[in-house]
Amino acid sequence: MKKRTDYLVVGSGAGGATVAAGLARTGAQVTVLERGPDYSRVGNHLFTIAVLDGHGFLKSNEGMGVARALVTGGSTLLTCGTACRPPAGVFEKHAIDLGPYLEETERDLRVTTLPDETIGEAALRLVEVGDSMGMHWRKLDKFIDPEKCEPRFCNCMLGCPKGAKWTSREYLDEAKRHGAEVLPRVTVDEVLVSGGAAVGIRGWEKGVGPVEIESGVTILAAGGMGTPVIMQRSGIEGAGEGFFCDPLVFTVGFHPTLEGGFDPPMTVGTFDFWESDGFVLSPVVDPWGSFGIEILRARPAFLGRWARFPHAMGIMTKAKDELSGRVNIDETFSKVLTHKDRSVLDKGIGISRRMLVEAGCPSDSIFVTKVRGAHPGGTCRIGEVVDTDLKTGLDNLYVCDASVIPDSLAAPVVLTLVALGKRLVEHLRP
């Protein structure tokens, strides 16, 4: 395939879809290239296994699991729907004021908290326990429509079949309504460069053949692990050196009576330790199918308890990790937790254990999952690989995804990426 477009967006996740919709709204000619397929049957384990990179077994060279989805809408399809502003200072340090864009994003994504009946008794019990232990637990903001969310049988992290959760497919659909072209199953290999400027891309359409597209402006939004690979293949230095992945563990117990296994994840939580220690706590357990796999990975002797999934009560510790490791040109990556990362996670696990026991889970029912990363980013950081307008060292080449975030947020990143996308549209709009 050979063609030409004014604006070429590579990747259709949180960053890419926002830029595509924003530019298409202005009447500009926009083409989106997405490596993954356009599956519509979301909300089941088969879908998740099909779209997760490595079918859920993507690992660093050292064996640490990291999750990313390769599908139209990217990883937004698998989120818990939790909305969180970035901690103060991360962008201000670079003289970037995301405030107005975050406000607009919260309106677009209809951010709200969920009612008690959707949150469920198990999570509400943890709020009580947290408060009784002197912490401040509260409802978290969600980009989930409470009217459509089905409590007691939530499948958030498998893709919401009820359409209750916002995903970047909403922006993709809007981009298409304004004339944008979205081409799935096209993997971009490298940016074509002429005279110090990006002039298009070269890639491959699955089952069809080579693709070459000329473009006026190219925006890489292939995610924290995808963009640095394209950058390196295009000869751009610095990309992929050091990254964060917000490592997380679930401390899980089994409650004798309360049932929370099928409740929506991350409906409540505490940010008490965010600034002081660099972690957040919030109730989550894996969806029931992957729950069994996580027991096998962490504590095979507990496998029989899989049947007690409805009574599982889990608290996630999501930590701010140090920038370390690297993403390589061949898509392999290296990541090990530093001593500091490990001790941050251990502190969260200790508090979670005490909370679960206090909530009524027998202490011998508790196990801790293996560490995983769910928000890979920081591989093309603002101030190092891109400037504050998200422009690379090449003219007409920009980046808008988790790779530009300068430091781990230890918190959900979608709100931040949509806000960055809106800001970039303002910079680029014709």
Ligand SMILES: Cc1cc2nc3c(=O)[nH]c(=O)nc-3n(C[C@H](O)[C@H](O)[C@H](O)COP(=O)(O)OP(=O)(O)OC[C@H]3O[C@@H](n4cnc5c(N)ncnc54)[C@H](O)[C@@H]3O)c2cc1C
């Ligand atoms: C299980 C899970 C739960 C999460 N929960 C939350 C939550 O509650 N709230 C929150 O804010 N965040 C959450 N996140 C994180 C959030 O989903 C991601 O951080 C966010 O989607 C990243 O956006 P992005 O634009 O950087 O990349 P992505 O959304 O990953 O999009 C990148 C896209 O680029 C495509 N791509 C990659 N390489 C190429 C290539 N070479 N050519 C063409 N296309 C390419 C990919 O297929 C993908 O579609 C969660 C993540 C996971 C995995």
